[in-house]
Amino acid sequence: MQPQDRLDLYRTMVLIRTYEEAILREYHADKKPVFDIGAGLVPGEMHLSAGQEPVAAGVCAHLTTDDAVTATHRPHHFAVAHGVDLEKMTAEIFGRVTGLGKGRGGHMHLFDPATHFSCSGIIAEGYPPALGQALAFRRRGSDRVAVAVTGEGAANQGAFHESLNLAALWKLPVVFIVEDNDWGISVPRSASTCVTSNAVRAAGYGIPGARVEDNSVEAVHEVAGEAITRARAGEGPSLIEVHTLRLWGHFEGDPQSYRSDLEGVPGKDPLPTFEQELRAAGVLDDPSVSAVAAQARDRVEAAIEFAKRSPEPEPATALDFVFASA
Amino acid sequence: MQPQDRLDLYRTMVLIRTYEEAILREYHADKKPVFDIGAGLVPGEMHLSAGQEPVAAGVCAHLTTDDAVTATHRPHHFAVAHGVDLEKMTAEIFGRVTGLGKGRGGHMHLFDPATHFSCSGIIAEGYPPALGQALAFRRRGSDRVAVAVTGEGAANQGAFHESLNLAALWKLPVVFIVEDNDWGISVPRSASTCVTSNAVRAAGYGIPGARVEDNSVEAVHEVAGEAITRARAGEGPSLIEVHTLRLWGHFEGDPQSYRSDLEGVPGKDPLPTFEQELRAAGVLDDPSVSAVAAQARDRVEAAIEFAKRSPEPEPATALDFVFASA
Amino acid sequence: MTLTEPSPATRAQRKLSTAKAMVEAISQEMERDQDVFVLGEDVGAYGGIFSSTTGLLDKFGPERIIDTPISETAFIGTAIGAAVEGMRPIVELMFVDFFGVCMDQIYNHMAKIHFESGGNVKVPMVLATAVGGGYSDGAQHSQCLWGTFAHLPGMKVVVPSNPADAKGLMTSAIRDDNPVVFLFHKGIMGLPWMAKNRRSIDHVPDGEHVVPIGEASVARPGSDVTIVTLSLSVHHALDVAEELSPQGIDCEVIDLRSLVPLDTEAILESVGRTGRLLVVDEDYLSFGLSGEVIARVVERDPTVLRGPAARVAVPDVPIPYARPLEYAVLPTPSRIRQAVLELVNA
């Protein structure tokens, strides 16, 4: 890879991590002394993606905002990498009228028509709409693609199978991503999935399947690039599983007492690893690392500020937007 | 195979065909001159299995009535082969109080606790309950197995995938059968399924997969035997697809105008083929063929007679059986 | 099934079956708008199991009339995604009874995306599906279930009872920027292979015909009893009304046509005049439409009722297969007649 491309991947990963750390901070800021999930400026479930930056960064590097991404209950890394407006996204997470969904959606329901980004809190059910986006893209004669994301736990849901079959059958320009972070809440992969790699399932649909084993952003970038090129060329869908890492809990407040691997986790953090690689390759040094960090921090804090400054929705508007007006 | 076993398979196939021909006759007997689906002694949708006898006969030859079978909207061949009481089954199809479901179920909802037979009119949704039967069998320390059947169209339904994964993960004693009769109503396999053999999907679950290509009852018998032995031995599930034949319409009344292959169909009828083979091998001759036919006819006509003789349910009992009494 | 039907009479006086009226609406809208397309099981060469798409494949080709695998979650989701990108899919769920394999896409996605996006994403699509029993198709193929859809916010729910309304409501549904669930009763489609009521083949306006979603119609004006109903039961109610008319019992029959939005004013206006309310519903009795209609009246003013309101619906039992049982639980004319008589004699 070119140094600039590597630097871009790094920048994206740092931006994501910076974002998640800021949300983490804001989420917990006003939930003490006793954690109350419904309290504070950012209430509700919060699924953060720290550790999974390589997947989003590696995949989205190949996309423009004309391409679609459907993400999961853990959507921030893909939203950030795909270029969703940080201010509107953050405002949505804070439940403000300036948010992507005017405060109606929340962190699991981010919809951004500008970047064709969406997500869903229901396991694997983000796959099927991606097929329709891909169909619409093709019908309109473009080479735009749809990327659909699930976790490894979700890959055992019926929607996964139906979507792969339909996409393969109709040769839709879709790339299916499975983020294998070893866990579906407290259930280890070994207790949810009867095969060690979802790549083997691709054969059941006659499509290319790959598994990236080491949470390496460059490896993701390479494999995703092939799949996306293929999709753009009208050659149909691919399935890519990435063995990634859930650095934190399933959601905030998760005690993770079920997690035997917890001790070793920090050492597997992909960010310092990648940073070291880039330093060794001369792509990064102290000043550039600081600059990237500062840039990310500025953007993220500006977004947080924007969100906090924005007004909350009026109760009197609670019934709006159930239906579009004629 | 031993001559006796081959003869048994033939007997089962003849019994099934005789049964389906009798139901066909009764179904249409009082629907003329203008076909009315809701009219006559046997109203409602009717999905007959002529042509698919090899699958049911070959599989069920390995089962006892302690084993479970969950079938589909096209259930008669498996019910007959598995030893469901013909009289009660027929009475159910005629909607009589002496039927398996006292007239509540009908031809798509045959439940026989005596043989652990059941079926469902919802595509692929007969698979999941089979897992539970298998789980119960294993928990009780028996070597009983559950056989779950779908069509090739159904193999693209989410329940198919979820069931295979769960059964493989828990090594349940289940054998999954896919009957590929080339059609899902009017949709040819090529327009529903992105791979030419569902056997390749077995690899996605790390279980054995096989496809029987020629609707041969002996081939089914052999492959199913291995799978069932494996399941009884606690080695987990298998998937078997059989390329079979829908000799008649999807349901009665189906004009089949969409069906390009219709002309060649009678020549592929597995019954005369198998009969000729057995004649050539000296297992059958004219008298034994007649005897088998006569026996089948007697049993089937007795069942039809039983059904017709049986009383219809009283309207006053329409609200019974919603709940079991304490 | 696709047996031949008598061809329609002259165009001016022409009568169409409900199925053909639906197809006409779809066809006209497809000509008008390239973004409209149809997908579902057996909608192509077969023409729809209940003839809801007959002839469209020949006219529009396989790119716009698309047969799908039996993967309702995937293909309804496909419709949703296409709608989100500005197309206007009509997706068919062959029987409403199959909603259980794909309800998440329907009620958590199709119905909620517009709201969750704060109105930024529209989901203009039609989910068309066949409902109803009466031909011994058993517990998994005979349900109406409109109450289930109407209970869950974010989808409009329309239920025509006759050819003209089927055309007009389908036109509106396709043009609506919201997801619309279009429930057509098999018994009103005018199918040659199923017993049908005489009104299932009837006059249908030529050309553009729009019936606004959310307006009930007075299928028969009357002064003694208000029968609020929909779909096939409208015809049973009309038959009963005609039958009782010589006895001096004058029934008003309100055809709801739409559950969401529900035309509460039309109900209130009629019950306000008659003082007697009977709801006839082929869906299950409890926790559904029939209770809702009664509640809408009573939360406004219970004194308009001269006596207890009455309901004729499927009494919370799965639809039985055997004909005598099925007809014991369906809202048959005889059950409706008895209920009307009890109301007026109370």
Added chain:
Amino acid sequence: MTLTEPSPATRAQRKLSTAKAMVEAISQEMERDQDVFVLGEDVGAYGGIFSSTTGLLDKFGPERIIDTPISETAFIGTAIGAAVEGMRPIVELMFVDFFGVCMDQIYNHMAKIHFESGGNVKVPMVLATAVGGGYSDGAQHSQCLWGTFAHLPGMKVVVPSNPADAKGLMTSAIRDDNPVVFLFHKGIMGLPWMAKNRRSIDHVPDGEHVVPIGEASVARPGSDVTIVTLSLSVHHALDVAEELSPQGIDCEVIDLRSLVPLDTEAILESVGRTGRLLVVDEDYLSFGLSGEVIARVVERDPTVLRGPAARVAVPDVPIPYARPLEYAVLPTPSRIRQAVLELVNA
């Protein structure tokens, strides 16, 4: 989540959270009957996301407390098949909002097999699932949806509001030979990490405790207004009743506890005395429970009502994320209070 809770006081006077009361019922029944087992997502080491199975894995081991893949159709179907073979599974659907991915197994199989088999096959199982909002979990994780289940025949539907009832109803549900849907509100579980009402940790009888399914309870006797409600809303209603009592407004609070069967007599008896009916329901307003309760009264005798019946429910809008919006649509004490005042001042 499984943060530590204060340990219960002495056994005689002990108080339990609703979650612990549920677990106690399951545990006792598992000891009593080897055929009882639990399966679902995160029911093992995690102990249930809402602590509905905490400690059971340690006690009964992984053969009887089974974590499943995220395959609701497959594992609910597994429970059905096991029940058909005579076992008595308790299967957990983590949030009721997820019913859309597995409803076919629930309503076309679990609920109908007994009927379709003419009573020859029993399906003794419990489907336990978490409901309710109030903590900003958005449109896909905050619904109640009991109306949806109650509308479809063949399943009993129970909804406890407090620890003792949760234990008693769970015991009954496990022993019932029918499928029972057991809906527990997150807000009544007494979780340390979620705001809870003060009655979510309360006295629970030791040992065997059975609450019969189908009997409402009078949570508070009163003479002026009948508030029919259930689940978390019972507590809001009680709070409002206590608050209004000094003003001379005496509310009776009926805790339905069970939707199927619905204790119509208890409702009628109360409304017959008070003449005023308010239904408070955290499910969606239309085509659900609130309409049904009103209809049950009015189809018997509308004259018992001194004025219009009233409903406080979620006004047919997906549950919004932002707190001010969510609390605008939930049946909060302030909405209940206002509705009571309007009823008595009408």
